[in-house]
Amino acid sequence: MPGMTAYAGFFEVCSPKQGEYVFVSAASGAVGQLVGQFAKLVGCYVVGSAGSKDKVDLLKNKFGFDEAFNYKEEPDLDAALKRYFPEGINIYFENVGGKMLDAVLLNMRIQGRITLCGMISQYNNDKPEGVHNLTCLISKRIRMEGFLVPDYFHLYPKFLEMMIPRIKEGKIVYVEDKAEGLESAPAALVGLFSGRNVGKQVVEVATE
């Protein structure tokens, strides 16, 4: 499911082109880690954000992102993005929402694309944070589009055709976060919202 989500969201909704500049938030998550690798397959420059040093290392050293940064250590997200994208962002793969989206809007290039996969920073707010820089969508003629993976299930054979040989060759790698025992499930769920997991959060109920 995260694989198909990354595949549909990146290839179908973002329409990436070689040489474009791609930013992925929650990049060490189940979907983000694949989006970054897909971006490299297309020949894009890709930067990811994540919430710990370990995750940042994983992005650069295991998943092949060109750059990565720990958003929790950046007092000014706008300045961080300007550092990694001095010429701006063509494609933003959105997993978090809120302040990050506002900073990205300021750094998008003309005719950029923002693909909304998730907004995990917002789901537990009674009233989601406001996003203030939407006028950038007009001045920069940006397309922002939400998607849900069931609309793309017909692409599953095409997805497998791309993935299977690349996984076998080690060109695409994948990390899961496995919690053991049903009793660990509530904590694992809560961990999603504090950014504790790396990759897909799986709960192994029993090993037999």
Next chain:
Amino acid sequence: MPGMTAYAGFFEVCSPKQGEYVFVSAASGAVGQLVGQFAKLVGCYVVGSAGSKDKVDLLKNKFGFDEAFNYKEEPDLDAALKRYFPEGINIYFENVGGKMLDAVLLNMRIQGRITLCGMISQYNNDKPEGVHNLTCLISKRIRMEGFLVPDYFHLYPKFLEMMIPRIKEGKIVYVEDKAEGLESAPAALVGLFSGRNVGKQVVEVATE
């Protein structure tokens, strides 16, 4: 210019289909009054919002909108939109931003399109109001896209071909707001932000 803006924004960015439900904000403005008429030409159901009783009358009686309402008299924009679009909105032509956009997001239909032409309610704010309901873009798979008319100037011949016969036949009408004398220009400009004008605000510097 407002004509080409309405033409490009509605036909090229919104991709309207017969029978769809269209909402236009600032609908008595230079662009909005044309978008509503274009929507009727395609066979859409179209509702406009404006800021006075006179403008609402104009929308219904002169420009042929199916319905129109005065947003200043609606304490709850979400409820107003539910009244006019019980089954939701397919296409929103955005001219104002802020609270109206938030209410519209709650009332969009699946795979709807939001075309951002302007956000006049936000231009004079030091910090624009936050938009809180963007997660609707994901759950409803909505495309939101900003545009600027110069990207579409190549369509000018096609635009004239559509407009000229329809203006001659009286099927498309147009209202301008003419202020007389250069000394009236500052007040006319300020009027744009308080919604005083109807249609394109023109300043006639001299009659000779």
